[in-house]
Amino acid sequence: MKGLAIRNQRAFASGALFLAFAIFFFLVALEYPAGTAAKMGPGYFPRMLAIVLAAIGLVVMLGAIKPGASREALRQWDLKGLAWITGSVVLFGALLFPLGLVGALFVLIMVSSKASPEFTWTGALTNAAVLIVLCLAVFVYGLGLPLPVWPSLFN
Amino acid sequence: MDLFHNLAIGFATAAQPANLLYAFFGCLLGTLIGVLPGLGPLATIAMLLPITYALQPDAALIMLAGIYYGAQYGGSTTAIVVNLPGESSSVVTTIDGYQMAKQGRAGVALATAAIGSFFAGCVATLALAALAGPLTATALLFGPKEFFALMILGLILASVLSSGPFIEGIGMVVLGMLLSLVGTDLNSGSQRFAFGIPQLFDGLDFVPLAMGIFGFAEIVKNLEQDDKLSLVTQKITNLFPTRDDFRRMVPAMLRGTALGTLLGVLPGGGAVLSSFASYTLEKKLSRHPEQFGKGAIEGVAGPESANNAGAQTSFIPLLTLGVPSNVVMALMVGAMNIHNIHPGPEVMTKNPTLFWGLIASMWVGNLMLLILNLPLVGLWVKLLTIPYRYLFPAIMVFCSIGVYSINSGTFEVYEAAVFCVFGYILIKLQLPAAPLLLGLVLGPAIEENFRRAMVLSRGDATVLLTSPLSASLLAAAAIAVLLIMLPTIRARREEALQE
Numbered sequence: 001m002k003g004l005a006i007r008n009q010r011a012f013a014s015g016a017l018f019l020a021f022a023i024f025f026f027l028v029a030l031e032y033p034a035g036t037a038a039k040m041g042p043g044y045f046p047r048m049l050a051i052v053l054a055a056i057g058l059v060v061m062l063g064a065i066k067p068g069a070s071r072e073a074l075r076q077w078d079l080k081g082l083a084w085i086t087g088s089v090v091l092f093g094a095l096l097f098p099l100g101l102v103g104a105l106f107v108l109i110m111v112s113s114k115a116s117p118e119f120t121w122t123g124a125l126t127n128a129a130v131l132i133v134l135c136l137a138v139f140v141y142g143l144g145l146p147l148p149v150w151p152s153l154f155n
Numbered sequence: 156m157d158l159f160h161n162l163a164i165g166f167a168t169a170a171q172p173a174n175l176l177y178a179f180f181g182c183l184l185g186t187l188i189g190v191l192p193g194l195g196p197l198a199t200i201a202m203l204l205p206i207t208y209a210l211q212p213d214a215a216l217i218m219l220a221g222i223y224y225g226a227q228y229g230g231s232t233t234a235i236v237v238n239l240p241g242e243s244s245s246v247v248t249t250i251d252g253y254q255m256a257k258q259g260r261a262g263v264a265l266a267t268a269a270i271g272s273f274f275a276g277c278v279a280t281l282a283l284a285a286l287a288g289p290l291t292a293t294a295l296l297f298g299p300k301e302f303f304a305l306m307i308l309g310l311i312l313a314s315v316l317s318s319g320p321f322i323e324g325i326g327m328v329v330l331g332m333l334l335s336l337v338g339t340d341l342n343s344g345s346q347r348f349a350f351g352i353p354q355l356f357d358g359l360d361f362v363p364l365a366m367g368i369f370g371f372a373e374i375v376k377n378l379e380q381d382d383k384l385s386l387v388t389q390k391i392t393n394l395f396p397t398r399d400d401f402r403r404m405v406p407a408m409l410r411g412t413a414l415g416t417l418l419g420v421l422p423g424g425g426a427v428l429s430s431f432a433s434y435t436l437e438k439k440l441s442r443h444p445e446q447f448g449k450g451a452i453e454g455v456a457g458p459e460s461a462n463n464a465g466a467q468t469s470f471i472p473l474l475t476l477g478v479p480s481n482v483v484m485a486l487m488v489g490a491m492n493i494h495n496i497h498p499g500p501e502v503m504t505k506n507p508t509l510f511w512g513l514i515a516s517m518w519v520g521n522l523m524l525l526i527l528n529l530p531l532v533g534l535w536v537k538l539l540t541i542p543y544r545y546l547f548p549a550i551m552v553f554c555s556i557g558v559y560s561i562n563s564g565t566f567e568v569y570e571a572a573v574f575c576v577f578g579y580i581l582i583k584l585q586l587p588a589a590p591l592l593l594g595l596v597l598g599p600a601i602e603e604n605f606r607r608a609m610v611l612s613r614g615d616a617t618v619l620l621t622s623p624l625s626a627s628l629l630a631a632a633a634i635a636v637l638l639i640m641l642p643t644i645r646a647r648r649e650e651a652l653q654e
């Protein structure tokens with residue numbers, strides 16, 4: 001029974017990821033006309049690539065369960081850190097227009113700072129003040145990038 | 156005497172006060188950010204990209220190139236002083252450089268790195284200028300099938316040289332190519348994988364993807380491993396190598412420069428490969444291999460020269476053939492496209508002042524870096540005392556503004572957030588991101604050339620193997636795959652690519 005155990009969890013998951021992407025792209029590509037080798041339609045190349053990727057995914061997955069595969073567990077995930085960082089980026093995008101650059105940067109810096117195990121309120125607030133001034137000086141006044149500086153209510 | 160004529164055009168462009176200033180800014184910013192651990196040239200260029208939007212194309216490219224090799228210089232400083240490679244090509248420098256620092260010879264190690272890099276930079280500039288003409292002439296002989304074969308070779312080599320199992324690297328290349336299909340199909344005009352989202356009609360942008368993966372996801376990773384920096388506290392004095400040091404470092408520099416110049420030109424090559432290869436070579440040739448890992452000056456001089464030479468000559472395939480040989484060059488394509496310059500054989504003929512100006516500015520930049528780095532090294536080292544908890548929000552801010560500025564739209568910001576999650580998954584699965592990005596950048600050109608080649612041959616795929624040039628390029632790719640399958644080479648590669 002030991003033969004079918006997933007010895008290398010990391011590689012198995014990698015192969016599964018490839019396979020999942022391959023299936024997704026292949027199914028979507030089926031909606032596009034394939035054409036012929038001499039006159040390829042928009043669906044020809046994607047199907048070809050998806051088949052190659054599916055084959056690679058299967059080879060990687062098989063390699064992870066064969067008896068000689070090295071044992072490797074999946075690594076620990078830090079979902080909290082990921083959530084703070086990704087969340088701060090999404091908030092920046094969502095708040096840039098209603099709040100303007102100053103407000104959106106403030107939220108971005110405070111929320112992302114929370115991802116650090118060494119978070120302190122004073123540290124994060126000082127950092128926010130310094131970075132906002134720097135960004136206004138460099139990007140808005142120095143380079144003249146078209147960024148909304150203040151909340152849209154004031155415009 | 157074309158070479159001198161061309162270099163003269165180049166220096167005339169590079170020596171304009173404005174361009175000198177931008178080269179200086181690029182070098183300064185590059186060093187500044189390259190010193191900070193966890194930020195390599197790629198993230199640095201991506202972050203600073205918006206600064207170049209407002210500039211003239213030649214000034215923008217000169218500044219970007221300056222940022223690139225400035226980051227390389229800065230990376231060496233971090234490697235030597237705190238045993239953390241600022242970027243992947245300084246990984247080997249940590250081995251002997253940090254040992255030298257522990258013996259109180261940090262100054263000498265830093266000087267060796269700077270002098271080696273400068274010398275290599277001078278040689279590589281000349282090589283670039285000399286090779287550009289002939290290579291561009293060759294590129295003009297290339298048809299669709301040759302370009303297709305060349306890009307396949309490049310992608311195979313890039314996967315061979317990335318860390319982790321080869322098959323997973325190839326998988327990442329193919330995945331990157333699939334992602335590159337998103338957008339409008341140029342031949343039929345129909346939308347593929349865009350799902351009706353208008354912002355996707357132009358395809359997935361390279362910059363948000365690179366920033367999501369190399370900027371944001373990297374931060375999540377760094378926050379997990381909260382090791383404190385092991386800063387060398389002693390003052391850095393005594394920059395001057397002794398006579399004995401010179402006797403040992405000069406041959407290593409010469410060999411490193413030669414190796415780096417050659418390997419940089421290879422598709423998939425560049426700074427990382429060059430520095431690893433040089434370290435191995437120095438250790439093999441040394442009469443005292445036991446000193447390596449304990450502060451051998453050759454172990455700093457060789458790889459540092461090699462990585463700078465490789466970094467510079469990796470511009471050759473990009474500027475002459477339009478094929479980026481590594482991820483940083485792929486990002487340069489993105490940067491050039493923003494300024495409406497499409498890298499390839501036409502750049503040299505259509506835009507000679509830009510082309511030669513960029514090459515000449517590389518020499519100028521190297522000179523500036525020598526001056527910036529040797530006397531000011533103490534200042535750079537001080538930067539390392541900024542705690543990461545202040546640093547990473549700054550990176551977040553620069554990346555976010557940078558992503559927004561590509562199109563002045565928030566769609567790219569969300570795109571980067573999605574790729575942050577995706578990049579984190581890749582980190583956890585230890586899948587290499589570099590081949591993915593190369594696949595993404597080269598994907599459209601590969602499809603285009605493949606389709607054109609098939610139209611010309613009326614659907615007969617064997618033309619790829621019957622035309623001598625494309626056949627030999629594909630044969631080289633096949634040989635690379637076969638070699639990597641050999642057990643001894645496989646073991647060697649794993650050893651060499653281990654960090």
